[in-house]
Amino acid sequence: MFDNIGLIVSRLLSGVPATVSAAVGGIAVTILLSFAAGLALLARSRWVRGVARTYVEFFRGTSEVVQLFWIFFVLPALVGFQIVPLGAGILVLGLNHGAYGAEIVRGAVGSVPRQQYEGCVALSMSPAQRMFRVLLPQAVVEMLPSFNNLFIQLLKSTALLSLVTVQEVAFQGQVLVPNLGVGEKLTIYLVELVIYLVLAVLITFTMRRIEGWASARVGRAPTPRARRPVLPGKPS
């Protein structure tokens, strides 16, 4: 049953770089879009709000697999060239999770006590100073537990990229499956689950460190574990 375990593990580990690049790239795009769209949702101009709202509802309302296939199969037919699979994957992961992240940013900035805002006005700070020096540093502390959840959702979604030929962990597993016996199939999937679990724990560990740092910066203790949001699936 475990004759091939070395082979299985090494083959699955060969997919880790692609999974990690997809996750890291996706997280980077997610952060960028979350803040851009999240702040746009709070903008004074109706136009800016409308554009951001359309983006958020569109990407939350359609399935991630549809978005992935659309960028992979439809976009080339429209623009005449194809994005490399990993690039398309990162783009979709970022666009999709950025839409959820935008709501996290909007909610957190909105939850900063009003007095903070009024204090800034009294000190005649510019709108940019108000946002970047007072409101955001406090809001970020509130956002981090939700972003932790969101990034784990994103990590789980990287497995979908195997459907568009990105050679990440789940893809490597499916390459192995036809050649192996009964117990070995089970081994493949269990090892895969463990790999994803380890990556998820790494994300949580990193986010906790960042949270400790961000809350210390505004003179607070990190959110206690009991008060962490338990998000059903993706935060909605």
Next chain:
Amino acid sequence: MIDWDWDYAIRILPALLGGLRVTVLATLLGSVLAFALGLVFAVVRRNRVPVLNQLVWGFVELWRSTPLLVQAYLIFFVLPDVGVTLSPLTAGVLALGLHYACYTSEVYRAGIDAVPQGQWEAATALSLPTSRVWLGVVLPQAIPRVLPALGNNVISMFKEVPLLLAITVVEVVATARQITAGSFRPVEPFTMAGILFLLISYPAAILIRRLERRVGVL
């Protein structure tokens, strides 16, 4: 729009709607399983049933940190080897139900925790049997408050059903892919598949936001 063929779009619509029916069916069956199993998980955890409690905790932590796709593969490709042959749809529903049970169990837990301590004490003072405490006192108060969160789970699940095409469930996106393979025109099928998702999940999300306003967010 660039090169949009209305005739073609109308011709493929019935096939896509057929696929959508499978998507909806998988979502409904998966939700029923997730609601039931999640409740069992939550009650086991809350009652601190020895051994089972730790098992459920470990399972929930592992299962919700790992991809649904891999779990679906596990169920679809490994179970036949031990003599349990499942149709793709059954395997898919099982995968969806197990995955989302991990989320719904947390939702129920939040709902149960929100029932005031006095209700438990009153039930004990009346020396109600455990089953009456749960079915007569706690759950009737907990369930209405968790309905919006459960609804959000259904919507999330609906949007994740397409990944079951990897285990050959012919839902709406798999149908779109089949149509494309025959016609070499990807624009209409995939765009329409996206619009179908939007047409169902957006109104559903608005309904749930309304429900949230009525019963309050946990």
